[in-house]
Amino acid sequence: MTTSVGNPGSTTAEYKRSPSHFTDRITADGADGWPVEAGRYRLVVSRACPWASRALVVRRLLGLEDAISLAVTDPLQDERSWRFTLDPDGRDPVLGIAFLGEAYAAREPGYDGGISVPAIVDVPSGVLVTNDYPRITLDLATEWTALHRDGAPDLYPEPLRDEIDEVMEDVYRNLNNGVYLAGFAKSERAYERAYRNLFACWDRLSERLAGRRYLVGDTITEADVRLFTTLVRFDAVYHNHFKCNRNKLTEDPVLWAYARDLFQTPGFGDTVDFDHIKRHYYQVHTDINPTQIVPLGPDPSGWLTPHHREELGGRPFGDGTPPGPPPAAEEIPARGRADAGSGA
Known part of the structure; x- marks a missing residue:
């Protein structure tokens, strides 16, 4: 779900969903430069968002809570993007940022596109890795298998x-x-x-x-x-x-x-x-x-x-x-x- 105040979309009569802009993958072999690694990444979600909720469900089903930490934004965002106002001092306690847009800017200085969740951020660098919501859950199911809990289901057989x-x-x-x-x-x-x-x-x-x-x-x-x-x-x-x-x-x-x-x-x-x-x-x-x-x-x-x-x-x-x-x-x-x- 992309940050928007009011009615998002184009000026045409039919709403157009913007494609994910950052589509790097976190894989077992690290082919995109982002290897699967316990504790390295932070999943940022809004519980309001259906696209982010997919990642919440899959993370729970696979038992990845200890492998990838969770940041939950305020359900009300503003023009500066999704906010961490649910956390003490209005900052995510792990990433140290007040707005998800800061991780986007760290990835691409001057970025002026939509700020969407779910997003995965590299904790050591504070850089956004991906906001590719269809791929995030499939990769959690197929690339993160070494970190799945015992008894985790196969969600993509x-x-x-x-x-x-x-x-x-x-x-x-x-x-x-x-x-x-x-x-x-x-x-x-x-x-x-x-x-x-x-x-x-x-x-x-x-x-x-x-x-x-x-x-x-x-x-x-x-x-x-x-x-x-x-x-x-x-x-x-x-x-x-x-x-x-x-x-x-x-x-x-x-x-x-x-x-x-x-x-x-x-x-x-x-x-x-x-x-x-x-x-x-x-x-x-x-x-x-x-x-x-x-x-x-x-x-x-x-x-x-x-x-x-x-x-x-x-x-x-x-x-x-x-x-x-x-x-x-x-x-x-x-x-x-x-x-x-x-x-x-």
Whole structure:
């Protein structure tokens, strides 16, 4: 998610997402100059951002908390970029910076492009390594294997990669990014096109998941992670704020049960902060919500209700095991958890 105050995108009627500018990779062989190394890198995220949330989930599932440290930004950014105002003295305690943009400037002096999360920063130099969100999670799954926890799942199994990639492309084009195409559209025609493509994809996914527990194979894969981070924001934000209002997630029996199944799986729901999510979208996108009023609902406690998806079989972690509880410092504050109620 790129820093923006107001309605981001181009001046054309259709919203255009900017590609990642810094695409170096951290690999086992260090081919791009960035070798996998425990403790060297810091993952910077906003819990509000669906793209950053992918990295949060994957890091938890693979047990990489001790290998790559975590910095969480304030959900409200300003024109200077994502801020570390949640930390003492308004600075990240490891990187020593007040704004993520400082790491971007250290990488490329004079850089004036978007400042996006997730981002990985080299701690010794303070230089940004990558903001390539689609690649970050795939590399955590495939290049960081020497540092995975015992029992870590294979989120990108080689025999299924073609199918996973195909499903993820449909999900990205029409749903992950589709909600933004609808929400930031500047003409009725652009909005309606995005809306129709979004819900056509929605219906394909609902049909696909009616008889199978997960999107590809019988275990959780990267495809499920990428779909989850959009679905968990849908009723709280996208349905109303982005006008994706044909139906709510809670009104689709298949996708609602699927999303609850994942939410209740260790590594998913324990990374979700509904407070950060709502405050970011409703208070930062002032072109869409000029009053900056944050709705109290919907009541998130429904995420904890029985889903019965286990009746479809499947093995969430394959031959592996669930991750343990999150580190105490990374627990979601009470006001952002699903057991916090609607705030009414």
